Amino acid sequence: xxxxxxxxxxxxxxxxxxxxxxxxxxxxxxxxxxxxxxxxxxxxxxxxxxxxxxxxxxxxxxxxxxxxxxxxxxxxxxxxxxxx
Amino acid sequence: xxxxxxxxxxxxxxxxxxxxxxxxxxxxxxxxxxxxxxxxxxxxxxxxxxxxxxxxxxxxxxxxxxxxxxxxxxxxxxxxxxxxxxxxxxxxxxxxxxxxxxxxxxxxxxxxxxxxxxxxxxxxxxxxxxxxxxxxxxxxxxxxxxxxxxxxxxxxxxxxxxx
Numbered sequence: 001x002x003x004x005x006x007x008x009x010x011x012x013x014x015x016x017x018x019x020x021x022x023x024x025x026x027x028x029x030x031x032x033x034x035x036x037x038x039x040x041x042x043x044x045x046x047x048x049x050x051x052x053x054x055x056x057x058x059x060x061x062x063x064x065x066x067x068x069x070x071x072x073x074x075x076x077x078x079x080x081x082x083x084x
Numbered sequence: 085x086x087x088x089x090x091x092x093x094x095x096x097x098x099x100x101x102x103x104x105x106x107x108x109x110x111x112x113x114x115x116x117x118x119x120x121x122x123x124x125x126x127x128x129x130x131x132x133x134x135x136x137x138x139x140x141x142x143x144x145x146x147x148x149x150x151x152x153x154x155x156x157x158x159x160x161x162x163x164x165x166x167x168x169x170x171x172x173x174x175x176x177x178x179x180x181x182x183x184x185x186x187x188x189x190x191x192x193x194x195x196x197x198x199x200x201x202x203x204x205x206x207x208x209x210x211x212x213x214x215x216x217x218x219x220x221x222x223x224x225x226x227x228x229x230x231x232x233x234x235x236x237x238x239x240x241x242x243x244x245x246x247x
Contacts, residue, residue, distance in 0.1 A: 046242060049122050050212045050219070056117070057137060058180050064113060065142045070100030081100040082116045082134055084165055 091157040102161050106151055111141040114161050119174055126238045129172070129231050133238070136162060136173045136224075155194040162224060166205055172225040172235040176212065179219055188220035195224065204228070208236060210243040 044052065056079070063073055073079045094104035094114075101115040115137055120130035138158060140147070162173060175191055177184040188209070195207045206225050211218040223239040225232050 043124075046244070047213060047215060049242070050214050053119075053122065053135070053176060053212075054179070054214070054219075057135070057176060057178060060115075060117070061137070061139055061178065061180075064139055067142075070097065070115070074100070080118050082118060083096050083098050083100065083102065084168065 089152055089156045091160040092153055094157060094161065104157055106147070106154060108147060108151070110143065110147050112138055112154065112157075113141060114138045114158065116165060116173065122242065123238050125241070126234060129234050129238060132171045132231070133235070134165075134171055134173050136165075136175045137178075155190075159194055163205065166224060166226045166229075169226045169229045172223060172229065172231075172239075174239065175222040175224070177220040177222075184220060188222070191222060206232065206236075208239060210240065212243055 059077075060073060060079060063077070064070075070081055074081065092104040092106060094102050096102055101113050103111060103113050105111045116134040117137075118131070119133040119135045123130040123133050165171060166173065177187040177191070192207065192209060195205060204227050206223075206227055208223045210221055210223075212221045221239075221243060223235065225235045229235065
């Protein structure tokens with residue numbers, strides 16, 4: 001019985017050491033981020049910009065012609081408008 | 085200004101658009117959209133640049149002839165938008181229906197012939213280069229806008245094309 005108690009005592013010390021080791025490891029080397037790499041947006045060329053301007057202009061015009069409201073264009077399609 | 089050139093009364097649907105109806109019953113929408121995304125190289129003025137467009141509400145019958153009060157109304161709307169001396173407006177003539185040239189001439193003339201508020205507006209026109217050719221574009225900015233030179237520089241930078 002005494003031997004069992006001593007063995008149990010050593011097991012407890014061993015488990016405690018492992019816990020301590022894990023904590024230190026966690027502090028010293030934080031988990032690597034699993035998020036995807038951030039890809040920098042490539043700036044548009046001027047020709048691409050003009051294409052996008054025209055695309056957006058046409059999209060808004062067509063949307064209005066088909067009865068889509070400015071509110072919908074803002075909320076569903078992310079376009080912004082301004083008044084004074 | 086003659087009474088016949090009085091602007092139409094227009095509705096402001098904040099924060100989206102302006103609308104007015106002509107004597108003949110045609111309804112038009114005018115709207116400004118932020119263009120800052122195209123002028124990122126100019127962070128000081130980018131949030132102050134807007135595009136302008138005017139659009140006839142869908143009708144089967146198309147208007148005929150010239151209604152000078154439409155011009156007066158557009159000048160009033162754009163003039164008030166620029167009177168803050170903060171914003172600038174870029175107008176690109178929609179080429180999708182093949183009437184870009186006519187649209188450009190009309191828009192340009194609106195800000196040349198009238199002597200009211202538009203006299204306070206600097207108008208600069210140039211071409212935008214696209215894969216399929218060039219397009220007319222117009223910059224409008226108030227004469228007293230402190231950032232006027234920067235707006236003009238940014239506009240010419242855009243119209244210069246890729247170099």
